[in-house]
Amino acid sequence: MKTITTDFEYLPATTVEEALDLLSQHKDDDYKVIAGGQSLNTAMKHRLIAPEFIIDIKGLSDLDYIKFDDQEGLKIGALATHRSLEKSPIVREKYPVLCEMEENVASVETRNWGTVAGDLCNADPAVDPGPPLIALDAKMKVASKDEERTVDAEEFALDFFETVVQPGEMLKEIQIPVLPPNTGAYFTKYSQIHGDYALASVAVSITLDKKKEACTNARIGLGGVGVKPIRAKKAEEVLKGKKITEALLAEAAEVAKTEISPVSGIEGSADYKRELAGTLLKRVGKEALARAQKA
Amino acid sequence: MKRELNIVVNGESYNFFIEPKTLLVQVLREMLGLRGTHQACDSSSCAACTVIVDGKAVKSCSILALQVNGKQVTTIEGLADGTNLHPIQQAFIDNWAFQCGFCTSGQIMGAKAFLDENPNPTREEIQAAMDGHLCRCTGYNMINEAIRDAAKRLQALEAAKKVPAQRAPQVQKWMQTAKSGKGAA
Numbered sequence: 105m106k107t108i109t110t111d112f113e114y115l116p117a118t119t120v121e122e123a124l125d126l127l128s129q130h131k132d133d134d135y136k137v138i139a140g141g142q143s144l145n146t147a148m149k150h151r152l153i154a155p156e157f158i159i160d161i162k163g164l165s166d167l168d169y170i171k172f173d174d175q176e177g178l179k180i181g182a183l184a185t186h187r188s189l190e191k192s193p194i195v196r197e198k199y200p201v202l203c204e205m206e207e208n209v210a211s212v213e214t215r216n217w218g219t220v221a222g223d224l225c226n227a228d229p230a231v232d233p234g235p236p237l238i239a240l241d242a243k244m245k246v247a248s249k250d251e252e253r254t255v256d257a258e259e260f261a262l263d264f265f266e267t268v269v270q271p272g273e274m275l276k277e278i279q280i281p282v283l284p285p286n287t288g289a290y291f292t293k294y295s296q297i298h299g300d301y302a303l304a305s306v307a308v309s310i311t312l313d314k315k316k317e318a319c320t321n322a323r324i325g326l327g328g329v330g331v332k333p334i335r336a337k338k339a340e341e342v343l344k345g346k347k348i349t350e351a352l353l354a355e356a357a358e359v360a361k362t363e364i365s366p367v368s369g370i371e372g373s374a375d376y377k378r379e380l381a382g383t384l385l386k387r388v389g390k391e392a393l394a395r396a397q398k399a
Numbered sequence: 400m401k402r403e404l405n406i407v408v409n410g411e412s413y414n415f416f417i418e419p420k421t422l423l424v425q426v427l428r429e430m431l432g433l434r435g436t437h438q439a440c441d442s443s444s445c446a447a448c449t450v451i452v453d454g455k456a457v458k459s460c461s462i463l464a465l466q467v468n469g470k471q472v473t474t475i476e477g478l479a480d481g482t483n484l485h486p487i488q489q490a491f492i493d494n495w496a497f498q499c500g501f502c503t504s505g506q507i508m509g510a511k512a513f514l515d516e517n518p519n520p521t522r523e524e525i526q527a528a529m530d531g532h533l534c535r536c537t538g539y540n541m542i543n544e545a546i547r548d549a550a551k552r553l554q555a556l557e558a559a560k561k562v563p564a565q566r567a568p569q570v571q572k573w574m575q576t577a578k579s580g581k582g583a584a
Contacts, residue, residue: 105438105441106441106442107420107422107425108420108421108422110420111419111420112419112420113400113419114400114419114465116465120554136462140462140464141466142443142458142460142461142465145422145443145461145462145463146442146443146461148420150442151442152421155467158419158463160463160465160466162466207527208457210443210531211446211530211531212456212457212509212512212528213444213446213449213457213531213534214458214461214531215511216455216457217452217455217457217461217462237551265501270509273562286462299530299531305492330519389545
């Protein structure tokens with residue numbers, strides 16, 4: 105039986121202030137923040153990491169929320185679980201793509217305990233919420249004891265398991281703006297086992313003009329095909345200002361393939377993942393377009 | 400440094416001092432001797448270790464026990480009423496839903512939390528809810544059938560509770576049928 109073998113000092117927080125105080129006190133120490141710990145505990149059990157301090161924020165009930173308002177859009181608190189996002193009626197109504205994404209994150213058991221923010225902070229390159237948050241133009245609110253800053257979703261992860269969150273800081277909230285009229289978004293991932301991390305995942309959001317003909321804005325996020333979730337800005341430019349057709353989506357997919365840098369692994373070569381991402385982009389783009397036309 | 404853990408497991412309150420690195424499954428198996436909760440993959444992939452914490456199915460091998468402080472835990476040992484098996488357990492037996500049985504306690508705990516949330520599920524809903532539970536011998540059809548059968552048995556028991564008192568003898572008979580699994584289709 106695998107257990108966590110190295111002792112750590114356990115520092116639970118019950119309020120945001122307490123958590124930020126602990127983070128500030130320990131910012132020069134070897135610490136990790138635990139929310140649900142669905143990735144962290146496994147990493148500790150497999151002895152990949154052995155932090156001296158664990159700051160437990162699971163008890164921060166003041167950050168366990170999912171709120172929507174017509175002006176400010178959706179706000180997901182740091183302690184909202186995957187499952188609560190999946191099951192939220194307002195999210196299902198306003199941002200169905202997020203619920204659809206959640207249905208394919210790991211398993212119900214993991215989603216019940218693991219948090220969306222924790223998943224993003226773990227920063228696996230194939231993190232499921234990564235691409236849809238890029239496509240929906242999300243902002244990440246990062247807080248320390250002294251200040252708060254917001255970071256664009258595509259800037260949040262820096263590298264394999266590395267984010268902009270600095271020692272002393274925590275991801276406090278995920279903010280998603282109200283979708284403009286005539287917008288449709290869709291996400292698909294491809295993995296070998298349902299719920300596993302994606303070999304490649306793609307999210308596309310398309311906004312059409314008033315007549316629902318030309319594309320006025322497009323945002324494309326890709327996961328699993330680089331060291332972090334990637335925004336395919338050049339591929340977005342291919343779509344903007346034009347009437348989207350299958351041929352145009354194919355062109356965008358070719359461009360997106362030049363913007364990603366997949367890594368070969370036992371589950372697939374870099375070339376395979378690149379092709380996969382292109383194919384997914386065409387399919388996802390088509391569905392996002394259909395949704396924008398119906399919106 | 401050891402820390403205090405207060406939990407309620409299968410209705411009994413416990414108080415321990417544990418190392419913070421202790422996982423929930425270690426408390427259940429090693430400290431309480433509740434070895435019905437199984438560990439297999441140790442990497443949060445198989446769900447054999449599933450238990451219910453405050454109504455939600457979770458993987459006990461991937462949770463720090465201290466995070467469950469003050470909460471209610473139900474394990475497979477908490478389902479049966481004395482020697483009477485829980486309807487989900489009986490449905491698993493009657494539908495041949497296991498062979499080696501290693502994954503079964505996790506499957507049943509997952510099914511319990513799911514049926515509490517969705518008492519009348521479709522085949523597809525069961526599949527989606529249970530897809531994290533790996534089974535290496537029986538295959539998944541019988542498990543799915545067992546859960547659908549369990550849903551029917553639980554519904555019969557629920558319906559029986561709502562029936563007026565004068566019909567009690569007949570209801571007793573239904574309940575007996577539901578519990579014993581006889582007549583389960």
